[in-house]
Amino acid sequence: MPNARKIDEEQMLYTPTPLIAPGHTYASVTDKISSIALARRPPLGWFAGAALGFALTILLLASVAYLIAKGTGIWGINIPVAWAFGITNFVWWIGIGHAGTLISAILLLLRQKWRTSINRFAEAMTLFAVACAGLYPLIHLGRPWLAYWLAPYPNSMAIWPNFRSPLVWDVFAVSTYATVSLLFWFIGLIPDLATLRDRSRSRAGRIIYGMLAMGWRGSAIHWQRYETATLLLAGLATPLVVSVHTVVSFDFAVSVLPGWHATIFPPYFVAGAIYSGFAMVMTIAIPLRKFYGLEDFITMRHLRNMAKVMLATGLIVGYGYLTEAFMAVYSGNKYERFMVVNRLFGPYAPAYWALLISNIIIPQALWFRRVRNSVPALFALSLVINVGMWLERFVIIVLSLHRDFLPSSWGMFRPTFWDWSTYLGSIGLFVALLFLFIRFLPMISIFEIRTILPKAGATEVEGERSPSWRPETEGRPSTA
Amino acid sequence: MATGDRRPALYGVMAEFDNPDAVIAATRRAYEEGYRKMDAYTPYPIEELSEALGYHRNRLPLVVLIGGLLGAIGGYWLLYWTSVIDYPINVGGRPYHSWPSFIPITFETTVLVAALSAVLGMLALNGLPMPNHPVFNTPNFELATRDRFFLCIEAADPRFDHDATANFLRSLNAREVTDVES
Known part of the structure; x- marks a missing residue:
């Protein structure tokens, strides 16, 4: 018996797992995934999660209401640290969103079929993360009701936004990113909404899903245009996602502060965004597959691949840290050098060390196959990386601001209750939106799963089979 | 008599298949037969189908x-x-x-x-949104978004002849061949 177990374990470790567990048919994947959205009652655990999410969302609403009533003075920010949690959270959330676009767009262009099981909820995650991110610059304005001044419209003041400012670029980058993410997500949902329309047993379900599906009937000619549109959107979203975090990094890099003014920022921010985003996808995927029994669709192979992406992007982030420190020392500039010393040994040193440990040192465990194959270890690592990436943004933002050139103008930032409540509240908003999504929409793309079923069409016929239906095996690239 | 009444309001004849290879083969045969006004309905994108339908231009x-x-x-x-x-x-x-x-x-x-x-x-x-369409009148058409594959030859095709077309579709291993009312 021990021998058999050993062989099982060996197989688990060394043989490629199929993308979809064997034995599934078009009907079984359709019924399994759509039944989650169409169930009359969600499982009890759903209520628990949604209740937590909505409770924290109420905390967010209360915090924002109080903020609007009192002003940004309720936060710990002041001169010299005028940006702290608000901007840290903004960069953190928007970075998390990047993994969704990477999975849906870049991996589509690279013909990585394993993306199929995770792209739908990763895109939803992007959308909700961008919603949380977009909130922060708005409430950080001080007078959020004047946010429309950021838009270029002819106004009675006869002035325009300063288009040479990275902060205005940010407005365009983030709003374009939010719009394109929404379009990409919605267009991907249309065929599945049609499935839900046809399978819903309630009248309200048929009407609502029917309106959202817009009369999709699966016509072959429609499918062709649909595939073209998806491919073009992927091609557009790929440079877009790179541009968004690049522009976010310009918010810092274009200024002259030590620790911000660095040319490494754009690539380093983009890698960090993908790193934290994959960590968040992992954080969401692991409980989802467990509680909804989706292990057949989100297999170990998906988790392993995500672990490898995390390892690679984590190393790029580590390279970014090294470059920052090296450039500071090598530049000979005393302010730059002081920035490094202040990070390592200054009043916020624990944050910097915690970030190095959680972003660079602990994730090295991913080199080990045994760790990549352990679900609890991956889950724990993903949480550690989420925390680490939040700390990274905190260190970049607060540590550069609190001690710049003149010691006489140094200061400290201490978060207040409202800093924390707004941050926790935005996590609540994210969780609440995510729970609504998994309750009412198919969290895995049903029609794309149909395309990767190993035996599409059981019978043999004349004519050659297209590459898209070949059984999926690891290590063999699909030939075009 | 029933068919006589229905004929003017006929949208086309629909064949139902249970696997993708069958619908591709049927579409190729129908194209060879000279039918042009037809469309296939499938639960997921199949590249060969739009080719088999003779659709090349994509604007x-x-x-x-x-x-x-x-x-x-x-x-x-x-x-x-x-x-x-x-x-x-x-x-x-x-x-x-x-x-x-x-x-x-x-x-x-x-x-x-x-x-x-x-x-x-x-x-x-694609002409969407279009909440209703004659093909939704086909029995079992709700399975077109699950695991069935359909091919419809439309009455507007010059070569369309109700009985001949229906018989032709029956000869292609279709599970079911039905009239689609418009």
């Missing part, structure tokens, strides 16, 4: 290209016009037309308009 890429160009020109023009013509501000003698700092926003508007035209163009070319 969506052109729509997206035009959208992207309009976005680029419109975005750059917004920046140029506001910063150079409408409200020039002299900041330390820097040029009004500082094109490098106009690139990020121009890029974003390009992507935005191109993406919007990809989605709206796809829907418009």
Whole structure:
């Protein structure tokens, strides 16, 4: 018996797992995934999660209401640290969103079929993360009701936004990113909404899903245009996602502060965004597959691949840290050098060390196959990386601001209750939106799963089979 | 008598298949037979099908290209016009037309308009939203979004003849051949 177990374990470790567990048919994947959205009652655990999410969302609403009533003075920010949690959270959330676009767009262009099981909820995650991110610059304005001044419209003041400012670029980058993410997500949902329309047993379900599906009937000619549109959107979203975090990094890099003014920022921010985003996808995927029994669709192979992406992007982030420190020392500039010393040994040193440990040192465990194959270890690592990436943004933002050139103008930032409540509240908003999504929409793309079923069409016929239906095996690239 | 009454209101004849290979083979045969006004309905995209239907021209890429160009020109023009013509501000003698700092926003508007035209163009070319359509009258058609594959030869086809077409479809291993009322 021990021998058999050993062989099982060996197989688990060394043989490629199929993308979809064997034995599934078009009907079984359709019924399994759509039944989650169409169930009359969600499982009890759903209520628990949604209740937590909505409770924290109420905390967010209360915090924002109080903020609007009192002003940004309720936060710990002041001169010299005028940006702290608000901007840290903004960069953190928007970075998390990047993994969704990477999975849906870049991996589509690279013909990585394993993306199929995770792209739908990763895109939803992007959308909700961008919603949380977009909130922060708005409430950080001080007078959020004047946010429309950021838009270029002819106004009675006869002035325009300063288009040479990275902060205005940010407005365009983030709003374009939010719009394109929404379009990409919605267009991907249309065929599945049609499935839900046809399978819903309630009248309200048929009407609502029917309106959202817009009369999709699966016509072959429609499918062709649909595939073209998806491919073009992927091609557009790929440079877009790179541009968004690049522009976010310009918010810092274009200024002259030590620790911000660095040319490494754009690539380093983009890698960090993908790193934290994959960590968040992992954080969401692991409980989802467990509680909804989706292990057949989100297999170990998906988790392993995500672990490898995390390892690679984590190393790029580590390279970014090294470059920052090296450039500071090598530049000979005393302010730059002081920035490094202040990070390592200054009043916020624990944050910097915690970030190095959680972003660079602990994730090295991913080199080990045994760790990549352990679900609890991956889950724990993903949480550690989420925390680490939040700390990274905190260190970049607060540590550069609190001690710049003149010691006489140094200061400290201490978060207040409202800093924390707004941050926790935005996590609540994210969780609440995510729970609504998994309750009412198919969290895995049903029609794309149909395309990767190993035996599409059981019978043999004349004519050659297209590459898209070949059984999926690891290590063999699909030939075009 | 029933069929006699129905004939003028006939949209086409629908064949139902239970696997993708059968519907592709049937579509190829129908095309060879000379049928042109037909469409297949499947639960997921099958590249060969649109080829088998004789559909080659796809204007969506052109729509997206035009959208992207309009976005680029419109975005750059917004920046140029506001910063150079409408409200020039002299900041330390820097040029009004500082094109490098106009690139990020121009890029974003390009992507935005191109993406919007990809989605709206796809829907418009497909004639969606269209809440109702004659093919939804087919029995079992709700399975077209699950695991069934359909081929419909439309009554508008010049070679369409109700009985001959239905018999032809029956000869192609169809599970079921039914009339589609319009």
